Amino acid sequence: MKDVINNRFRELVAQGQQQTRRTNSNNYYVASHEITPVHAWLSSVSNLLQTVSLSGSVFFNESKTLMTHENMKHGIPSEIVSKMLGLLMSAQQEWECGLMRRIEYIVSAETFDNFIDHAETYHKGNKKIESAVLASAVLEDTVKKICLKNSIATKGQSLESLIDELSKAGAITPVKAKRIKAFAGVRNHALHAEFDDFDIKDVGEMIKGVRELVEDYL
Numbered sequence: 001m002k003d004v005i006n007n008r009f010r011e012l013v014a015q016g017q018q019q020t021r022r023t024n025s026n027n028y029y030v031a032s033h034e035i036t037p038v039h040a041w042l043s044s045v046s047n048l049l050q051t052v053s054l055s056g057s058v059f060f061n062e063s064k065t066l067m068t069h070e071n072m073k074h075g076i077p078s079e080i081v082s083k084m085l086g087l088l089m090s091a092q093q094e095w096e097c098g099l100m101r102r103i104e105y106i107v108s109a110e111t112f113d114n115f116i117d118h119a120e121t122y123h124k125g126n127k128k129i130e131s132a133v134l135a136s137a138v139l140e141d142t143v144k145k146i147c148l149k150n151s152i153a154t155k156g157q158s159l160e161s162l163i164d165e166l167s168k169a170g171a172i173t174p175v176k177a178k179r180i181k182a183f184a185g186v187r188n189h190a191l192h193a194e195f196d197d198f199d200i201k202d203v204g205e206m207i208k209g210v211r212e213l214v215e216d217y218l
Contacts, residue, residue: 005052009092012045016085029075038076042067045088052095059091116211123204129195132203136187139210143180146171146217159184172217183209 019038030038046063053059066084071077115138122131143162144154150171154162160181167177183206189197 005048005095008048009088009095012041012048013085013089013092015041016045016081016088020082020085027078029077030081035076038081042076042081042084045084049087049091053091059087059094062087113211113214116207116214119203119207123200123207126200128198128200128203129190131200131207132186132190132195132198135203135207135210136190138214139180139183139187139206142210142213142218146213149217159187179209180213 019034019041022034046067049059049063063084066080066087069077069080072080115134119131119134119138122134140159143159143166146166147154147162150166150169152162152165152169152171157165163172163177163180163184166172167174172180186198186202186206189195
């Protein structure tokens with residue numbers, strides 16, 4: 001995965017340098033026939049930066065700011081393209097020095113996806129217990145990883161308290177926190193062998209919710 005990201009950085013930097021060479025700096029906006037490829041490039045850069053950087057970081061926030069600039073409503077300002085290229089090149093240097101998002105979170109996301117796939121297979125086979133236990137393990141580890149990403153200590157804290165801490169820190173919304181706590185309830189029943197206290201539909205909702213957590217926050 002790290003090699004994939006390294007290659008993507010190089011590809012986008014090369015594309016951006018080509019784009020800026022083609023863009024006439026004397027014009028405030030990118031020429032109409034260049035809008036489609038330039039917008040595609042900007043979107044790819046923004047996606048990469050928000051994937052490899054922590055939420056709230058300079059790269060995460062600046063890429064969002066550039067993509068939502070007021071003048072983007074009327075076209076693509078040449079200045080936005082130049083600034084995004086500069087941001088990308090800076091991020092590439094930071095990434096290569098290991099100063100951005102730790103690769104373990106990306107690897108964790110892939111691993112968790114595999115476990116969730118297995119849980120989903122058990123769920124489709126109407127195997128409530130097996131699917132619940134697998135999904136429960138991923139839920140707890142995912143919440144802990146999200147906490148670590150947001151500098152929240154996890155040692156000695158219950159799953160419910162960690163969810164509260166994430167909500168207080170603004171990492172997740174109160175509504176999202178309430179949903180995750182509902183999944184934590186299913187998890188508690190599963191781990192204490194209280195299998196009559198939840199049904200296969202509850203497990204399905206937990207699997208769906210955990211997958212969303214992995215995809216959106218790791």
